[in-house]
Amino acid sequence: MQNLRSKIENNFFNSYYIETLGCPKNKADSREIRVSMAHNNFFEVENSKKADIIIVNTCSFIKEASKETIETILKAVELKNNKTKSQKKIIVVVGCFAQRYEKELKEEISDIDIIVGTGRYREIPLLIKDYLKSLNFSSFSSDTKTSFALKKTSNSYAYIRIGQGCSRKCGFCVIPQIRGRFIAYDIEKIKNQFYDEKEIRSGRCVSEVILVSQDSVRADVDVLDAAIEYFSSFEEVKWIRLHYLFPEKKIFDLFYLFEKFPKLASYLDIPFQHISERVLKLMNRPADSRLFSSLLKEARLVRKNIEIRSSFILGYPDETEEDVDKIIQFLGENQIDKVSLFSYSHEDGAYAAKKFDDNISEDIKAERINRIREYHLKLREDYRKKIIGTVEEVMIDGFNKNEIEARRQQDSPVIDEVVYVEKKDNHNELKIGDLIPVKFTAAMEYDWLAEYDKK
Ligand code: SF4
Structure with missing residues (x-):
């Protein structure tokens, strides 16, 4: 049996490293890549230096994410160019950023070997093999089958997609252009991801299942019910968590799930993005802060210990101090336990970038974020004190x-x-x-x- 070094010297490419950027939904996509790579006899290493193939699963949600993506790709390029004589590396860039900027990546970073957008994750090993063939290299193929325990999967939790894409038109967001229209997964597709997860864990338990999609409120309620029932039936699964509920009336239809399934975690993730009805209208989002309040109240009636996460974007075009005050007032009157605060990012191709000027300075955006953060931290103090000793x-x-x-x-x-x-x-x-x-x-x-x- 040749050792790994001699395989590489003989132009075999069999080890890969995957860097996953961005949100948990990307982690679910990376699992698809990893399972498909394992089925094609590639094995995962925990360090890009040791890998023959570096896969970067990218994010392009806002400028910061795109910046991180470019830096990660350039680091991979540096490794590729600093390789010793006996090492060869190829770079594969996949996911949202690749989908959005394929042309620019091809033109500007010629060291990238393969660029694959969203939705073709399973094909990646085959694309790698074809590419290697075209260079007269080989991927390692042996009788070892899929015995490659993927060490990185030691987390207590696993992300399971319940849908893909988004059909909404939020002014600041380019996800619908990148990912396409929302498609709700059926129960088989949801269960298959769990089988995949179990396979790459080689027997290690999944203690928590986290259901994700860009727009989980659009998932079919019956499928969601069946999925939670299915995951609840595993003794090893102790919690099931639901992420990304777009703030609309349909959330009320999901509340019964919290009564029916004790394993459904006492957690709600509803990104409001703003409270000012004027700004929400400019964002093309539901502009009904009374609905937001009643969602929060009703949620606490269904589960007393539920905690709610929301996110807000500060500095959207034409946002005024009065608009910011509305967020502050809302937070004071309604209990939101965790907030993510984002600075508005003017994204090429997004509705807001076509329609408005990015007319709030970065300093003002940062100041508004800090003001809200400080205020929210103060609000949370008493609640948090009550938990001490329990x-x-x-x-x-x-x-x-x-x-x-x-x-x-x-x-x-x-x-x-x-x-x-x-x-x-x-x-x-x-x-x-x-x-x-x-x-x-x-x-x-x-x-x-x-x-x-x-x-
Ligand atoms: S719901 Fe809005 S913010 Fe979320 S992915 Fe869809 S368009 Fe983007």
């Missing part, structure tokens, strides 16, 4: 030297708050994905300190 089950996400990193069910991984639990010697039996009771001892600005409350 005992709750949290899910273990990982271990540091001295701490266990965990999460409340009201927090989504990566996006929301972390609970740091002091680690003791007798914690060695614990593993990622376990639910453990902890007593909260302190609240930091966003995260928590706690101790294991083992009786």
Whole structure:
């Protein structure tokens, strides 16, 4: 059996590294790539330096994301160009940025070998093989089949798509142009992703399923019901989380799911983006802040301990101080537990970029964001103080030297708050994905300190 080095020297390309940028939906797409790569006898390594193939799954949602994407591609190019004689690398750029800027990428970064837009994730290994063939190189093909345990999948959670694309026309957003119209997945397609996830985990548990799409409120309610029922039936799945509910009346039709399924996490993610009806109209979004209030109230009637996340864009064209005050007033009158605040980004091809000038300076955008952040933090202080001293089950996400990193069910991984639990010697039996009771001892600005409350 040749060792890996000699395979590479003989022009075999069999190892790959995947860098996933952007939102959790991209992570679900990267799983598709990884499963397809494994079925085609490529194996994943945890370091781009060691990989023959570097795949960058890109994001292009706002300028910051595009900037990060370009930097990541250029880093891959640098690695490709600094390779030793015996190493060869190819670079594959996929996803939203590739879809949006294929022409520019081809013209400006000639070191990229393959560019693939959205929706062709499963084909990527075949495209790589064809490309290698055209260069008289080979991909490694052996009897090893798909025994490639993908080490990176040690998370407690897995993202499962319930739909793809978006049919709305929000003024600031280019996702519909990149991803196409919304398509709701059927139950088989949802279950298949879970089989894929189990396959790449090689037996490791999925403790939390996170259902995602660009516009989850458009998913078929019966399919959503069947999906939550299906995931609830697995003992290993302790929480199921639903992300991205566009703020419209249809959300009321989903509330029964929280009564029916105890494993559905007490968490709602409703991006309002603004409160001022004037700005919302300019954004082409529902301009009904009374509806927003009643959604929040009703949600708390259905689940008392539910926490709500929302996002707001500051500095949309023509936004006035009065408009900003409306967000502040709304936050004061309605409990929103977590807010993401974004600076408006004038995106080529978006409706707002065609129609308006980007007439709010970056400094003013930043000041408005800071003002709202400070105000919201103050609002949250009392609520957070009440949690100190209480005992709750949290899910273990990982271990540091001295701490266990965990999460409340009201927090989504990566996006929301972390609970740091002091680690003791007798914690060695614990593993990622376990639910453990902890007593909260302190609240930091966003995260928590706690101790294991083992009786
Ligand atoms: S709902 Fe609006 S913001 Fe969300 S992806 Fe669709 S167009 Fe973009």
